Each structure stands twice: as C-alpha cells, then as structure tokens.
Amino acid sequence: MSTAVLVLRQRLRQVPISVVIVSIIFLVIVLLAILAPWVAPTDPAKQNLLARLKPPGFELRGVTYWLGTDDLGRDLLSRTIYGGGVSLSVAVLSVVVSTLVGVTLGMVAGWFRGKIEIVIMRLVDIMMSIPAILLAVLTVAVLGPGFLKLVLVLGLTRWPRYTRVAYAQTLQIANLPFIKASELAGAGAARILFHHILPNIAGPVLIVATAEFGLMILMEAGLSFLGLGIQPPASSWGSIMSVGRQYLERAWWIVAFPGVCLFLLVFSVNVLGDWLRDQIDPRSRSR
Amino acid sequence: MSETKNVLEIRDVAVHFGGRGGLLGQSGPVVKAVNGVDLDIPRGATVALVGESGCGKSTLSNTIVGLQAPASGSVRISGEEVVGADKRKLNDIRRKVQMIFQDPALSLDPRSTVGATIAEPLIVRGIAKGKELKARVATLLQQVGLRPEHADRYPHQFSGGQRQRVVIARALALEPDLVICDEPVSALDVSVRAQILNLLVALQKRTGVSYLFVSHDLGVVRHICDRVVVMYLGRFVEMADRDTFFSNPKHPYTKALMSAVPEADPVVQRSKERLILGGELPSPANIPAGCAFHTRCPLATEICSKERPELTPRPDGARVACHHA
Numbered sequence: 001m002s003t004a005v006l007v008l009r010q011r012l013r014q015v016p017i018s019v020v021i022v023s024i025i026f027l028v029i030v031l032l033a034i035l036a037p038w039v040a041p042t043d044p045a046k047q048n049l050l051a052r053l054k055p056p057g058f059e060l061r062g063v064t065y066w067l068g069t070d071d072l073g074r075d076l077l078s079r080t081i082y083g084g085g086v087s088l089s090v091a092v093l094s095v096v097v098s099t100l101v102g103v104t105l106g107m108v109a110g111w112f113r114g115k116i117e118i119v120i121m122r123l124v125d126i127m128m129s130i131p132a133i134l135l136a137v138l139t140v141a142v143l144g145p146g147f148l149k150l151v152l153v154l155g156l157t158r159w160p161r162y163t164r165v166a167y168a169q170t171l172q173i174a175n176l177p178f179i180k181a182s183e184l185a186g187a188g189a190a191r192i193l194f195h196h197i198l199p200n201i202a203g204p205v206l207i208v209a210t211a212e213f214g215l216m217i218l219m220e221a222g223l224s225f226l227g228l229g230i231q232p233p234a235s236s237w238g239s240i241m242s243v244g245r246q247y248l249e250r251a252w253w254i255v256a257f258p259g260v261c262l263f264l265l266v267f268s269v270n271v272l273g274d275w276l277r278d279q280i281d282p283r284s285r286s287r
Numbered sequence: 288m289s290e291t292k293n294v295l296e297i298r299d300v301a302v303h304f305g306g307r308g309g310l311l312g313q314s315g316p317v318v319k320a321v322n323g324v325d326l327d328i329p330r331g332a333t334v335a336l337v338g339e340s341g342c343g344k345s346t347l348s349n350t351i352v353g354l355q356a357p358a359s360g361s362v363r364i365s366g367e368e369v370v371g372a373d374k375r376k377l378n379d380i381r382r383k384v385q386m387i388f389q390d391p392a393l394s395l396d397p398r399s400t401v402g403a404t405i406a407e408p409l410i411v412r413g414i415a416k417g418k419e420l421k422a423r424v425a426t427l428l429q430q431v432g433l434r435p436e437h438a439d440r441y442p443h444q445f446s447g448g449q450r451q452r453v454v455i456a457r458a459l460a461l462e463p464d465l466v467i468c469d470e471p472v473s474a475l476d477v478s479v480r481a482q483i484l485n486l487l488v489a490l491q492k493r494t495g496v497s498y499l500f501v502s503h504d505l506g507v508v509r510h511i512c513d514r515v516v517v518m519y520l521g522r523f524v525e526m527a528d529r530d531t532f533f534s535n536p537k538h539p540y541t542k543a544l545m546s547a548v549p550e551a552d553p554v555v556q557r558s559k560e561r562l563i564l565g566g567e568l569p570s571p572a573n574i575p576a577g578c579a580f581h582t583r584c585p586l587a588t589e590i591c592s593k594e595r596p597e598l599t600p601r602p603d604g605a606r607v608a609c610h611h612a
Contacts, residue, residue: 176393176394177389177390177393177394178393178394178396178404180354180386180388181388181394181454181457182396183354184352184354184381184384184385184386185407185408185411185412185457185460185461186378186381186382186408186412187411191411196398196399199398200396200398281397
C-alpha cells in the first residue's frame with residue numbers, strides 16, 4: 001500500500017500546470033453545482049419585476065445582484081449556479097449512455113464481423129444520416145420532456161460516433177498478433193474484448209467522449225430552447241442563454257456569464273480528456 | 288492413437304479464400320492459398336517451412352493452430368483431429384500448439400504487463416491462480432532468461448530481443464507439443480538473433496517441444512532445423528533432411544533460393560553461380576496450370592505446363608515435385 005501512495009505522489013508531481021488549472025476550474029464548477037442550495041445567494045426562481053434586466057452589481061433593498069438579473073428580475077448568479085448542475089448532469093449522463101451503447105456495438109461489430117457487423121454498421125449509417133437535433137426533437141415530442149428522458153434521448157441518438165470509432169479501432173487491433181496469441185491461449189470473446197481490445201481503444205474513445213461532452217451541453221441547450229428539454233422554472237445554462245438571446249443588445253450579461261461558464265467547462269473537460277488519455281497509455285508513463 | 292510419434296500430421300490440406308458471394312451477390316475469384324499439402328513433424332524435431340511471401344506459409348500455420356478452417360483435408364495434433372472438432376475439443380487441442388510471431392512489438396498487448404500476458408493462458412484455462420500463478424510466471428520468465436521482477440513491467444520497457452523472450456515464455460506457458468515460429472528472428476537485430484535461436488534450441492532440449500519454423504532466411508534454417516520443406520504457391524515442391532537439402536538441392540526453385548543466400552566469404556560469393564528467377568510470383572488466385580513454377584523455371588519444357596509433377600522420393604531420401612530434377 002505505501003508504495004502505491006509513493007508512486008501516486010510521484011505521479012502527481014509530474015502533472016503539468018495547465019492540467020492543474022483546468023482541474024481546479026472543473027472542480028469549482030462541479031462543487032458549485034453540487035452545493036447550489038447552500039452557495040446560491042437567492043432562490044433562482046424568485047422573480048422581482050422591479051429589477052428586470054439590471055446589469056451586474058445592481059443593488060436593490062440591500063440585495064446585491066452580482067451578475068445582474070434576467071428578464072423576470074431573477075438573480076443571474078443563482079440561476080447560473082443552479083443551471084450548472086443541470087447542464088453538467090445531463091451532459092455527463094448522456095455521454096455515459098452513448099459511450100456504453102456505442103462502444104459495445106462498435107466492438108461487437110468489429111470483432112464478430114459477418115451479419116451482425118452489417119446490421120450494426122448500416123444502422124449507424126442510418127442514424128448518422130438523420131440530423132441528430134431533428135431525431136432528438138422527434139423523440140422528445142413523442143416521449144414528452146423531462147430530465148431522464150432528455151438524458152436517454154441525447155444518449156441514444158449520439159452513440160453512432162462512438163460506434164464508428166470503436167469499430168474502426170477494433171478492426172485494426174483484432175488483426176494484431178497479440179490478439180491472435182490470446183485466442184491461442186484460449187481466451188473467449190468477452191475476455192479478448194474487455195481485457196485486450198477495450199484498453200487499447202480507450203484513448204480514441206475518450207477523445208470522442210470529451211468532444212461529445214461539449215456538444216451534449218449545447219444540444220441540451222438547443223432542446224431546452226425549443227421547450228423540449230429542461231422545463232421552467234428549472235434552468236440550465238442552455239435555457240438561460242436561449243432566453244438571454246432575445247435581450248442581447250440590452251442585457252449582454254444574461255448570455256455572457258452562462259456562456260463563459262460553458263466555455264470554461266467544455267475547455268477544461270477537453271484538456272482533462274487529453275491528459276487522461278495519455279495517462280491510461282502505459283507507454284507515455286515514465287518508468 | 289494415444290501416444291503418437293508425430294506431434295503434427297497434415298494430410299491433403301487445402302485452404303481457399305473468397306469465392307463466396309458478397310453483399311451484392313458478386314463472386315470474387317477463389318484464392319487457393321494452400322493447395323493440398325502433407326506434412327509430418329516428429330516429436331522433438333524442428334521442421335523449417337521456407338518460401339517467398341504469399342506462398343501460403345502463414346495461411347498454413349494459421350490452419351495448424353486452428354485460426355483458419357481448411358477447405359478440405361485433415362490436421363492431427365498429437366493424434367487428435369482438429370478439422371471438424373467441436374469448440375471444446377478444439378480448445379483442448381489448441382493447448383498443445385502455440386505460436387511465436389514475427390514482430391515482438393505487435394505480439395504483446397501494450398496495455399498489459401508482461402506478467403499478465405504470460406499468465407493469461409494459465410488463467411483462462413484455470414491451471415493456476417494466486418501465489419501458484421505468480422510462481423509459474425516467475426519460473427517461465429527465468430526459463431527465457433528474464434528476471435521474475437520483470438513481470439510488473441510493460442512491453443515498451445523492453446528491447447526487441449527481450450520482448451521476443453516474453454513471447455516465447457507465453458508460448459511455453461501451456462507446455463505445448465508444437466510451437467509454430469513465424470519468422471521469429473527476422474524483426475530482430477542481427478546481434479540478438481543468435482541469442483533467441485540458441486534459447487529456442489535450449490528450450491527444445493529441455494522440454495522436448497517440436498518447432499515448425501516458418502522462415503525465408505536459409506541461414507537461420509540451416510542453423511536450427513532438422514528438416515526443410517519448400518513451399519511454392521500453396522504446394523510443397525521439395526522436402527528433405529537438412530544435410531541433404533543444403534548439400535544437394537534439387538528443385539530449380541530451391542536452387543534459386545539457395546543461390547540468393549549471401550556467403551560470408553567474398554571469394555565464395557563471387558564464384559557462386561547465381562540463378563536468378565525472372566518475373567513475379569503469380570497470383571494465388573490464378574495459379575498456372577501444370578507445374579505452378581513453370582512460368583519462371585529455367586528448366587521448363589512442354590510437359591511442365593500440362594502435367595503437375597507430384598512429390599516423388601529420390602535416392603537420398605528427399606522428395607521433389609519436378610519433372611526434370
């Protein structure tokens with residue numbers, strides 16, 4: 001155990017400064033989202049029509065609106081903090097769903113080949129040829145809006161990209177001698193897929209996942225904007241920005257603050273993903 | 288048939304690719320990669336399989352280990368039939384045949400430690416676990432000249448020669464009867480080739496394993512093998528014991544291969560008669576009629592393009608498939 005701790009400490013010392021910074025940003029956003037009920041200055045849904053569209057720093061009856069207010073006089077700081085939790089959990093959960101579905105299908109298609117490969121890959125082609133947002137709109141329109149449904153819809157419409165990547169990588173790796181050696185050792189399909197292929201395709205999959213993560217937040221925003229996502233009075237960064245778009249000339253802050261948060265979150269996830277990909281590759285580790 | 292003399296007995300094995308209809312019903316040409324071959328490997332012997340790229344060497348090795356189903360014929364390993372065996376039986380038989388690959392960089396999983404790689408055959412077959420497993424892995428590492436503490440390292444931390452040692456350790460983990468060595472040293476530096484070859488010889492002496500040594504390097508073949516088989520376009524053209532083979536090659540194709548081996552002595556090299564083949568290896572999808580070699584053969588006459596020569600025994604024990612040699 002103590003050697004493990006030592007190794008960990010040594011590894012942590014080698015973490016580049018950019019990764020430390022984005023980790024801090026990421027952690028702050030996550031913590032704020034989790035602790036929203038305690039850190040938000042006011043109720044995010046509380047309206048004050050006397051304080052509509054007020055700029056950051058506006059004060060009214062002893063209450064300071066640090067990030068200003070929106071079109072219904074709600075405190076933007078509180079809404080941004082609460083909204084972060086919604087955006088984050090929708091994005092994380094839908095990325096998890098689509099990764100699980102997509103990678104499994106891709107590995108199965110690439111490993112077993114034959115009829116199952118044709119079925120899966122043609123399904124991928126069909127899914128990719130339908131605009132994702134249209135598919136999501138249709139599904140939500142049928143199933144109705146709601147947090148869990150939103151996660152499922154996003155997750156189940158976005159898996160083809162993972163499938164393509166996992167499939168191509170699996171095809172490539174399945175022909176390498178070390179997989180042949182595993183077969184000769186007597187390993188079954190499950191062991192080969194999860195012990196040998198999955199660890200070797202994890203890097204590219206992780207890159208797709210981090211790119212998709214940002215896209216998920218934006219898709220959620222789009223659907224919420226169309227009224228098919230998060231239902232008011234709950235808010236996400238996407239829904240706040242959709243509303244703010246109408247007031248862009250008069251009240252830039254409504255779009256700006258959630259937008260900056262969104263940028264920071266997506267950026268830090270991408271940097272973290274890159275770093276993590278290098279970490280899971282033993283070749284890039286120092287000995 | 289319990290204790291047979293031969294670890295491998297191949298009878299009339301043919302392996303074909305393609306020819307089935309594709310998605311849209313088109314049918315490609317049938318590639319006859321291996322076209323009816325017989326081969327025996329006695330226990331504890333080393334047989335070399337030589338030939339140029341595309342002649343079917345790798346396809347034949349894949350068929351022997353059961354990764355490729357033959358179109359026809361019989362493959363017996365230690366007396367047990369591989370062709371048509373059910374999955375469980377096949378798995379049992381496979382235990383007796385293992386393989387060493389050409390490129391050690393590609394034959395080890397970069398994400399698994401060397402210890403995990405060597406332990407895999409023992410784990411999946413439920414042979415050992417826990418402390419016993421660790422001990423077996425340590426023994427195997429020592430057998431191939433590595434240290435037990437190397438088990439925790441990853442393949443990229445080893446040199447090419449060391450990686451090939453790991454591959455050998457994995458192949459020996461199940462104590463196989465036959466190990467197929469697919470160009471085991473051609474990806475290695477010349478300086479470490481001899482070490483690996485000597486290791487293979489030493490392990491054979493200790494364990495009595497047989498080798499099928501697939502190679503195109505006749506120098507290496509001469510060093511390690513008891514018997515040599517020459518393959519051309521899916522068929523054997525010459526089979527002979529090592530000394531007979533090297534002192535008196537008969538088939539014109541074998542002679543051409545021999546004359547391409549560089550000699551260390553420049554005087555010998557200069558005086559050597561070079562037999563240079565014209566043309567390319569014909570496509571295995573379109574094998575010439577008669578003797579497959581007649582398109583490139585210096586001795587070819589009319590009969591060669593009409594009648595396929597069979598492998599026939601010669602006085603010195605060699606078997607050659609040629610009308611003129």
